[in-house]
Amino acid sequence: MSGHKISHRDKIFQNPLKTDKILNGIEKRFERIERRMDEHDNIISIHTKIMGLQQDALYRDEKNPP
Numbered sequence: 001m002s003g004h005k006i007s008h009r010d011k012i013f014q015n016p017l018k019t020d021k022i023l024n025g026i027e028k029r030f031e032r033i034e035r036r037m038d039e040h041d042n043i044i045s046i047h048t049k050i051m052g053l054q055q056d057a058l059y060r061d062e063k064n065p066p
């Protein structure tokens with residue numbers, strides 16, 4: 001095909017340095033997302049523990065009113 005224009009995306013992926021840069025950027029984003037998910041899991045875990053402690057306290061108060 002004469003006169004076929006190479007798309008911008010195809011030009012980028014023909015350049016290994018740019019491809020590596022893009023892949024590194026994507027990898028870093030995924031690492032940040034994984035860290036956020038871990039932090040979120042920790043928050044949920046702490047929240048669950050607090051809720052459990054509240055339930056324990058309510059149960060104890062019901063059993064032994066002050």
